[in-house]
Amino acid sequence: MATPVIADCDLDNYLRFPDETLRPRLREVRQRLGETVLILGHHYQRNEVIEFADFRGDSFKLSQQSAQHPAAQYIIFCGVHFMAESADILCAPHQQVVLPDLNAGCSMADMAQNWQVQQAWQELRDAGLADEFLPLTYMNSTAAIKAFCGQNGGLVCTSSNAPAAFRWAFERKPKIFFLPDQHLGRNTGSRLGIALDEMRVWDPRRELGGLTPDQVRTARVLLWKGHCSVHQRFQPEHVERCRAERPGVKVLVHPECNWEVVQKADLVGSTEFIIRQVCTAPAGTEWAIGTELHLVHRLAQEHPEQKIAPLDNNMCPVCTTMFRISPQHLLWVLENLERGTVVNRVRVAEDVKHWARVALDRMLAVPA
Ligand code: 13P
Ligand code: SF4
Numbered sequence: 001m002a003t004p005v006i007a008d009c010d011l012d013n014y015l016r017f018p019d020e021t022l023r024p025r026l027r028e029v030r031q032r033l034g035e036t037v038l039i040l041g042h043h044y045q046r047n048e049v050i051e052f053a054d055f056r057g058d059s060f061k062l063s064q065q066s067a068q069h070p071a072a073q074y075i076i077f078c079g080v081h082f083m084a085e086s087a088d089i090l091c092a093p094h095q096q097v098v099l100p101d102l103n104a105g106c107s108m109a110d111m112a113q114n115w116q117v118q119q120a121w122q123e124l125r126d127a128g129l130a131d132e133f134l135p136l137t138y139m140n141s142t143a144a145i146k147a148f149c150g151q152n153g154g155l156v157c158t159s160s161n162a163p164a165a166f167r168w169a170f171e172r173k174p175k176i177f178f179l180p181d182q183h184l185g186r187n188t189g190s191r192l193g194i195a196l197d198e199m200r201v202w203d204p205r206r207e208l209g210g211l212t213p214d215q216v217r218t219a220r221v222l223l224w225k226g227h228c229s230v231h232q233r234f235q236p237e238h239v240e241r242c243r244a245e246r247p248g249v250k251v252l253v254h255p256e257c258n259w260e261v262v263q264k265a266d267l268v269g270s271t272e273f274i275i276r277q278v279c280t281a282p283a284g285t286e287w288a289i290g291t292e293l294h295l296v297h298r299l300a301q302e303h304p305e306q307k308i309a310p311l312d313n314n315m316c317p318v319c320t321t322m323f324r325i326s327p328q329h330l331l332w333v334l335e336n337l338e339r340g341t342v343v344n345r346v347r348v349a350e351d352v353k354h355w356a357r358v359a360l361d362r363m364l365a366v367p368a
Pocket of ligand 1: 256
């Protein structure tokens with residue numbers, strides 16, 4: 001198929017072309033931009049986008065990459081908004097971060113608004129309980145929430161290093177205020193031996209999170225009432241059905257799944273962990289994978305020596321915001337860069353950046 005000629009730098013002109021027609025043009029512009037550009041791709045990106053990533057990774061690995069490529073003037077983040085913000089916080093001042101579609105957000109990150117977290121902290125203060133807690137936020141949160149944690153002695157974690165971050169926090173304070181994913185928080189606490197009834201859900205819509213002062217006082221972990229709309233769809237009965245249909249199958253899930261699912265799984269970990277398990281297992285291992293569908297399909301394609309299927313074939317666990325990054329958007333930002341125009345730059349305000357960086361640097365320094 002002939003490469004389309006797109007003369008106008010307006011996004012609408014790019015969106016008219018089918019995915020497959022853009023590949024040659026993407027290759028050419030990528031090559032011409034050379035080392036001035038670094039393209040990062042999260043594992044949930046679609047194939048038509050991830051094939052242009054210089055580095056693929058989970059949130060943790062990509063945040064490290066952002067800090068390690070000073071030669072690149074532009075970091076094109078094929079992922080979601082909080083990831084691009086983290087890259088902007090960690091990269092050098094001469095670097096600019098671009099998110100090909102600014103509508104690529106994360107519904108979980110949106111579940112903890114800065115004003116809600118500030119209000120919750122004030123309520124804990126007013127009750128004389130805040131001093132006992134160290135705030136810890138999952139990477140999937142806005143820069144403002146990361147800054148809140150940094151400013152209050154806390155840190156960030158990803159699904160790769162959550163247990164280490166919990167240990168770091170418990171060395172400093174007796175309790176953790178965990179944002180915004182209740183499931184990652186509960187799964188991590190449980191893995192470290194904390195009883196379920198010592199971890200209480202904080203509902204930001206209710207006074208004192210819907211808890212009594214005594215319930216807050218006796219909790220070791222407060223779990224913000226947030227979740228991932230993709231992973232929350234996996235249920236224990238999916239694991240049971242899968243085991244009944246595929247005896248001997250290994251069930252591998254992401255820790256954003258609920259506790260009951262995680263208890264029934266064989267292995268639990270970040271997207272990078274999931275890939276590592278599949279890559280290092282003996283050929284012919286049978287897998288049921290409970291995470292975003294693009295990653296599962298890609299693993300099945302790239303590892304024909306394994307028997308890989310989604311945890312449940314009747315579900316379509318796609319992250320619709322990750323999916324917003326299209327080859328059309330990628331080409332649009334790259335060709336604009338070539339013309340000297342930076343479109344869709346993600347910039348974190350300097351005051352927020354400072355404390356968010358403190359929280360991210362603490363995470364990067366925690367031994368995994
Ligand atoms: P990872 O850090 O495991 O890549 O997870 C990020 C994410 O958003 C999962 O939903
Ligand atoms: Fe956010 Fe869930 Fe999408 Fe991950 S999969 S980016 S947590 S909505």
